[in-house]
Every structure is written in C-alpha cells, then in structure tokens.
Amino acid sequence: MVSLVARNLMKCYTSVPAVEDVSFSLRSGEVLGCLGPNGSGKSTTVRMLIGLSDPTRGEVLFGGKNIRMNLVAYRKLVGYVPEEANLYPFLSGLEYLELVGTLRGMDEPTLRKRIDSMLELFSLHPHRHSAVGSYSKGMRQRILLIAALLDDPELLIFDEPLSGLDVTSALIVKNLIKLLGERGKAVFYCSHVLEVVEKVCSHVMILRKGRVLAQGSADDLRQAAGQSSLEHAFVHLVEDRDATQTARDLADAMATA
Amino acid sequence: MIHGGETADEDGLDLGMGLLFGLLALPGVFSSLFLADKYGSLFQVLRGDLDFDPYSASLPDEYFFIALSMVVTAAVAIWKWDSLLPDRRDYINLAPLPIASSSFLGANIFALLLLVGATAVDVNIASIGLFPLVVCGSHSSLTYFAIFLGAHLVGVTLASVFSFSAVMTILCVLMSVLPFRLFRKCSMYVRCILIAVILAILATSATVPGEIQGIAEHTRSWLKLLPTVWFTSLDQWMLGRANPTTAMLGNRALIATGLTFVFAICTCVFSYRRCFTSSGEANAMLPARENAIGNWIYRMVHRLVFQTPFERAAFRFTTKALVRGESQALVLGWFVGLGIVISSQSLVGSLTQPISSMGQRIPSAEILSVPLTLSYFLILGLRCSFEVPIALRANWLFRLTVSPDSRECAAFARKVIAVFLLPVLLLCGLSLYASSWGWKFTVVHLTIVTVVSVLFIEIVSIQFRKIPFTCSMPRFKSNSIVVIFIYVVGFFIFSTATSTAEHWAFQDLRRVLIFLPVLGAIWLGIKYWQKSLTYLDTRVIFDELPPTVVETLNLSTSR
C-alpha cells in the first residue's frame, strides 16, 4: 500500500505562478486523472511530483515522508512517462531500454526477459535494433511506456501518454491503465482529452490556470456539476467562452485585409 | 549549414565555436613551439655560416605548414561533412516556405565560403604570425621580411582553399551519383579514408621536403603528384628560388586551386537540387545490429571494472556515444591523430639519426616518448570529447535515476579513460620494445608510462562531475587560452621531459629510483587537491536544456 500526497504545491517560473495551491492524495488502486487545457500546469505538477523540479512552496509526501529525503529510493518505485519523447537518438530501442533497466539496478536475466516480451506486445520487436532517431513519434512513445513499466513500479505517473499513438496502441494503453489500477498500482494520469479520463480514471482533478477547479471521484463531479456526462461538466467548469463563436471569429479574422 | 545554432539544441551535435577554433589553432601552436626550439639550435650552428639563406633553409618547415594547413582544413570539411549540404532538417524547415530554392542555394554557398575563409585564417594564424618572424629574425631588411610573409601567406591560404574544395567536390559528386541511402552508408567509410589520406599527407613532411630541390632530376617522380609539393614550389617560386620544374609545379598549384574551387561550386549547385528534393523522403539513421562480441566484451569489462549499476549503464552509454556521436568521435579522432602524427615524427626522426656507439644499447629518448605521446593525446582526447554534448534533451533519464548527491562521476571518468588506455599502451609498448630490447627496459618503461598516465588521468578528471556528454559545452572564456597553453606545456612535461629523464636513467638503472620520490610527490599533491574540494565541487551536475532555450521560455511567459 503506497500513498502519494501533494500539499499546497506552488511553482513560479515568473511572477505569475504556473501552479498554485494544488493538493491531492493518491492511494494504491486509484487512478487519478488530472485534466486541464493547454498551459494549465499539468506538466509542471508532474515534474514536481517526480522531483525533477522543486516546488516554490508546498511539498510532496510519499509514505508520509517528503520525497526529497530519499529521492533515489522514491524514484525506484516510480515509473514516469514524460510529456515529450526525448530519447537518445543514437541508441537502438533495445539498447535504450537496457540502459534504463541497468540504471534502475534490475538484474540482467529479468531485464532481458521483460524487454523482450514488452517489445513484442507493443509490436516493436522487429524494430528493436534500429536507432531510436529513426523511430516515428508513436514508436518513441511506446518505448517510453515500456521504460516506465519495465521495473514493475508501485506508482505510475503518465503525462499525456497517448500522444502520437495509433488507435490500437492507444486502446491498449487505456485498458492497461485501468487494469493497473485494478491490480493495486497507484496511477497519476495527465491529459487534456476528456473522454479518456472519463473512461479510465477513478478520481479526477480539474486544473485551470494552475489552480484546482474541482476534485473528487468521477461520479461525484458529474453530480456536482449537475450534468449528465463529464464533458458537459468540464465545459461548464473550464470554458468561459463559446467555442462555436470563437471559431466563427477566427474564420472572419483570416479574411480581413 | 544554414540552421547554425539550432542544430546544437536539436542534437547537441555542434561544438561551441570557441572550443572549435581553439582546437583548430592548437596544431599551429604546437608546431610553432617545436619550431622555435629547432630554429634556436639551427641558428647556433649557422652563426658562423655567412652565405646562409633563410629562404631556402626554411623549405622543410614551409612544407610542413602547407601540409598542416591542408590537413586541418580538410579535417574541418570532413567533420562538417553532413552539414555542408542542406539536410533533412533544412528540408523540413525550409521546403514549406514560399522562397525560391535558388536563394537557399545562394545562402548555402555564401555560408560555405565564410566557413572556408574563417578556417583558413584560424588554422594559419599562428604560423603567419610567428613563422616569418622566426625565419627572418636575423635580417634587418623589411622587404625581405615582407616578401617571405607574402609568399607564406599566399601558399598556406591557397592550400587551405584547395583542400576544402577538394573534399567538397568529393562530397558533392558522391551525393549526386549515389542513391541517398547508399550515400549515407558509404559516407562514414569515405570519411575514414579521407582521414587516413590527410594523416599520410602530414606524415610526408618528415621525408619529402629534402627531395624537392632535386625534383628536376627525376622526370617521372611521384612527388610531382603531391599537392603539398605544388604549393611549396609555388612558395619557392614567389621567393625567387625556383628552377624550371618547381616553377611549373607552382603554376600547377594555382591552376589546381582555381579548378577545384570552380568545380566544387559547380558540383555543389548540381547536387543541391538533388539532395534537397530527395532527402525529404529518406530515413536518416542506420540500423544497428546485435553484436555478440561486443556484448561479451561489455560483460567482461563490467565484471572486472564497473561494479555499480550506475557505472555499468554509464559505461555502455559512454562507449556508444563515443562511437556513434559524430562530434565525439571526431574530437577523439582529432587528438589521437595528432598523437599519431607527433609520435611517428619522433619515431622517423630517431630512425634516421646516426646511431652513436654508446646509444645503441639504450633506447633513445625519441623512441621512449612514443607511448607517452600516444597516451597523452588519448587521455586528453577522451577528456575533451566528454565535454561535447549529445542529445541534451534526453538527459532527464539520468536526472531521474542518478542521485543528485552522487559523487561517482570523477571515479567513473577515470575508469573509462583507463579502460580505453591500458590495452592500447600494452599493445604498442610490447610490440615496440619486447622485440629489440631486453625485458628489463620494457618492464621498467611500461611501468613508468603507466604510472605517469594514471597520474595524468587523475589530474584531468579531478573536477569532473558530470556524466560524459550530458552537459552543454563550457562557454569559451579568456582562460580557455590559458588552458590550451597548459595542455601544450603539459605535453612537453609529460612526454618530452619524462622520456629524456628516462633515457638518462636507463644509462644506469639504479637512477630509476629517483622517479619514486618525484612521482610520489605529484601523487600526494593530487590527493591534497582532491581533499580540498568541497561537497559542492564534486556533486553531479546536469543541464537538460541548452541555456538559450530556457531564456526563450522565460521571455514567452513574461507577457
């Protein structure tokens, strides 16, 4: 049983905070969806959760202790899929995964076996000896996913894991995330795509301009907003402008002399 | 070519301009120092010689500088091989824009001309500044000096232009003749061959200059085919020291330069269209293969040297980046090449020297210096290549898995350098000595070389606190010149001084004991230095994004 708690997280890059007063808790078996439009501070929050950047204020607790106390032991229990698939282009997919596994201190036979089967399952096996630099975006994304799952971590943090994936892979990943929750992992899942969050997450947190707008189990949110689906609740909460009207204005602006 | 700074952000494959220019000027500085030494003794001998003519006496050195100029310029062209012509990234950036491709072509050629000009100036600046001064020092006449300076300047500059154009022509012809995939495949081989060729050209400067004056007698000499000979002849012709044959060869130099230059531009224009339209489709990277022998070697080295997971992972990463990262391989290759050239020069020099009755039993200082020189440049080359970044944006992986308090990096760097160095040393040492000397000298010499190398490795890695290739290049600061100077002086201490001392000690092996206190003192000094470093000096550092990117982000958010 693990628990991840964020307390009053705040991050300032400039005078305007990118994230302000974000608090939540996440336990084993829960899938917490973090939902918000572009620039709402999802990735910033994730980077603080993983310890890649320090919060300006607030703290992240894992098992009751600040993650800063023992960052290495904490990260050994975490799998992380970053927003952008920046991999070493000169390594092959297989070599990259071996690098990840070795760095995490996995023993070699297990590592080999897992890499093999996961490459197979993500249909990357035929490409395992090609340089990552020649991979398409979706292939790199799948390598990232494998790298995060490789060490069987207790806590998984996904930042837009579906970007660039084709329909089949996206379906697999969506089902996988749901399953991971059922198997007792704690999952933090960031996305700007509402349908997915609605399908896979047991809990939802909605961010806007770096602040938490609403938080709770998916059902609670729907009821609280008095809407039939999460989409309507989301639009109701986040969007303060009319999408159809904005589209029309855009089309007009293109034609002005 | 056109994208300039952006490439650095993309792959971290570009070197900082400062270090690049420093590296390029380095051979000039080295050879000028060698030369000062040589001319000093030359003048002592010649002081009584009244009809000494500096113009003709300087011919071997002139030849060397011309060869150096050609070699370094060609090395730059080989290094920049992939970015001389527009590549896939340019295509992706530029093709959608509504600009005529002829203006890209113009910009590309202009950038190429700038690159040639800057390289020619940088490579030759040390020799242009120093060489005429050294040679004409004893003559008070200004015109005498000016003529020499002019001839030298024209000779080395044209040689630069010629060799750059030649490499460019080879590139463009290959590019337009071969299918793109095949071109990518042979590129690396062609570049290796070209590197071998330029090293060979440099090596000719040990023997060829002596033959030039007598070149008229051999009508069908292969020497007449050497571009270096043409340009040296051109220089002699401008100095008014030419015979009909050298005058003809000098003329050939002018014609060849003009022709290759024009030809390079023509082929560039021709291949431009083709590569610009085809490169958009091709896949830039080559597939790697499973390598059983490589895996076995890795496993052995892991078991013997690298114990922690961090070290094992970092070792795999480092070796692969060294072999596959172009800038890394070329920086290392550049230093190793310099080491091979210098040590082969001393080898050739010692072989041609008359053997004194006394020195026969004891290896000369020149021969002793060979493994020292190789080791010095290998260590320095590895250390410098560690500074060259590769794919900075992918560093989050190391940031995420390596403890920020980790202090393993210096030890790791030492181990990597040692792993690369020791087999090379053993091989070259054993093959050089075991055959012609007794085991006594061989063992003593190899021990000394190893100890001195270990000390040098300690020194260069003392403040190393990053994972190789994961930080952007240090900015070129004014103290970089001091650093380059220290490396030059360090070479003389490491190689020349040590081998001279060894030669002296070998006359009576008991003298070797003197090495003990000296090396011990250096060891203690290093340990003291290491102790004086604070926690913050040794903690691992990362830098994920190049500085410019972070700045732009700040700008865009500050509304």
Ligand SMILES: Nc1ncnc2c1ncn2[C@@H]1O[C@H](COP(=O)(O)OP(=O)(O)O)[C@@H](O)[C@H]1O
């Ligand atoms: N490194 C950075 N420097 C400055 N501002 C940043 C940086 N990273 C993110 N921001 C700003 O923080 C805000 C939140 O960004 P981000 O967390 O990436 O949003 P999301 O992932 O939800 O799209 C944005 O306004 C963005 O411009």
Ligand SMILES: [Mg+2]
């Ligand atoms: Mg984001």
